[in-house]
Amino acid sequence: MSEADSKVDSVPFADNSDTGDDGFSRRDVLTGAVTVGVGLAIAPLLTGCAHDRAADAATPALAPARSDGTVRFTLKVNGQSHDVALEPRVTLLDALRENLGMYGSKKGCDHGQCGACTVLVNGRRVNSCLTLAIAVAGKPVTTIEGLADGDTLHPVQAAFIEHDAFQCGYCTPGQICSAVGLLKEGRAKTDDDIRENMSGNLCRCGAYPNIVKAVKQAMKA
């Protein structure tokens, strides 16, 4: 495999979602909404830094609901603060995808049954589809986009590539975030433990054997 090939392989994991080298994401091209798409992705970055909330993350003061039913609060995703104005019914998953332009976390079942939406909140893996965005205001959220350190993949990401631990890739961001949570919990020792502790992440392609291998390798790293 040439150097160029391996670089392409790493793109879905190193970069924010599907963004290619030209700066346009596959999503933007598919929807024909390039300007809006880029605007959405950049807007939070511009406004985000201005308003970093104080340390009291557990009980953030929320502004009262506005006339359109939205509430202003701050989401802290991958170390970056984003001011948002959302209805309380918006889930963390929808906020990430529809408001912050982070398409890495996937919507599978939207009912906590598949794990494709798995992210880390306060360092613990949770289903973002059953988490209200407003309920995690100010709390540190880590998504698939926040795992790599610059161009250096997280060991779990690298292990998934090395072991070909996916086929279509739809469940992969959730699988990887879940595995990062599993490593942090530090309770899985055997292959059976890995299977049991990854059971909240379904893979319709059936990449399970390679997922177990990848997680096992990351455990040793």
Added chain:
Amino acid sequence: MQPFTYVSITNQGQAIQSMAGNDTAKFLAGGTNLIDEMKLGVERSAELIDINALPLTKIEKSPDGGLRIGALVRNSDLAWNDAVRRKYPVLSQALLSGASPQLRNMATTGGNLLQRTRCYYFRDVHSPCNKREPGSGCAAIDGFNRIHAVLGTSEKCIATHPSDMCVALMALDATIRVAGPNGDRSIPISEFYVAYGEDPAKENTLAHDELITAVDLPAIEYSKRSLYLKIRDRASYEFALASAAVVLDLDGKNIRAARIALGGVGTKPWRSPEAETALAGKPATNETFTAAADAALRNAKPRKFNAFKIELAKRTIVQALQAVVALA
């Protein structure tokens, strides 16, 4: 999901006050069940009162040697707590057999107590359901009822109680501590759940403006000899077809006392005094176990697709008893 207002509350009294007289409000803890049901339209609350900031997250020793578990202790933290694993293995095992690691990181002790049924018809707003819409009928009784209950059913509802944790709590004689506008009270778990009779919408004896604050586990000298056995369609991440929580006081080869509770087969977490009576004072043999299992399911009422659960539950009890006797 219909729109609702949201408030995060840091004071217990305030939380209870916000709920009083506010029929369309609900407390939000882990949200794993509530948000799911709000998306389905099964739950239609106009206001969510987020209680996650309340200081109910501790697991403490109680003076009598038992444990007090804060209502907001997450299922994963409870399952992996040292004291729980050492003294109440049945509870740790029950918790770890339920849901997924992600969901267990979210779900709380208090929320799990109030978990609602997975009956397909309850979860489908287009089906008649006496629990969701009193008086509309029951689509499960003559429908596809493979996952439904065989114990504690009525002609109005045969929905299975879905929790694993509660089955263990039932066997351990837990007490539910609640706070309300008129102060605190304690409810023995045996008086907490209501089997479905005339009103399947009523599942427990908690008042709308009462908040679960803790679950107390009594000191049980022999609770170390306990386990949870769960039988399901998949190896993991699935609700029980049948499960058994067993706690055994063993004197050599004889049973002094036993506590038996069943999951996956009842309209509430099902304690079986019949099985316990059949075990007390008897030798720990397969013959005794089988007699206890028969006693536990004697009043079971099968429907078209779930008759298999009666034999399955019996075998689950026998196998759980064999395993708990074999413990060191």
